[in-house]
Amino acid sequence: MKLFLLLGSISGFLSVALGAFGAHALKEKLDEYSLGIFHTGVTYQTTHALALVLVALLLKWYPDSSGLVWAGWCFAAGTLIFSGSLYTLAMTGIKVLGAITPIGGVLFLAGWALLAIHAWKVVS
Template sequence: MTKLYLFLAAFLGGSGVILGAFGAHGLRGRVAENLLEAYKTGVLYQMLHALALFGVVLLMQHWGERTALVVTGALFVIGVLLFSGSLYGLTFGGPRWLGPVTPLGGLAMIAGWAALCVAALQLGD
């Protein structure tokens, strides 16, 4: 899982930069301001969780692929896909049912941080 999570952290980080640049240069004036703000929020959360996933990789390198760390990484990835992905979809005129998907992604991200708390308690000193 460590190698997969490192790949996903790099992919999410790199694509986050590309999406951010596209939003700043390609979407301004083409989508409503509220949609542009939602898009920016998606990029921000994607980038933050790409870095967090990289942190999980570093912890796995040191502590091994403990279950709580594996779960943390999975929840971060699922959260980005659902949260950021739904915001991107809504920005580009996707179906309205994407709206309720966004908070599910947020819940996955929160659950990922909770799993990281569990991992911290399990790792010891």
């Protein structure tokens, strides 16, 4: 699906830009703990940008796979919620945002599980 390739590409681009922003512009503004939180958001965003690209490529071969489509949406929403909440937490210090982060983590897990189920069906 072209949409997942686009989302993955944009997310990958933003993860590199945000990683550079965190390493250079935020280095003097945030403490080490907050920088670590920000870096965790970047790492997970980068990983799941690649997962979105993978889903897009797999959908070329398996265009009727609803499991792949759901995996893609889980990766996209998980990135927004997980990484987005960590970026906001790191930059604002609003601790309640830490309660939202696990929702994104569960979406990541669901995406990977759906990808595994798809692989199991294809290989079987």
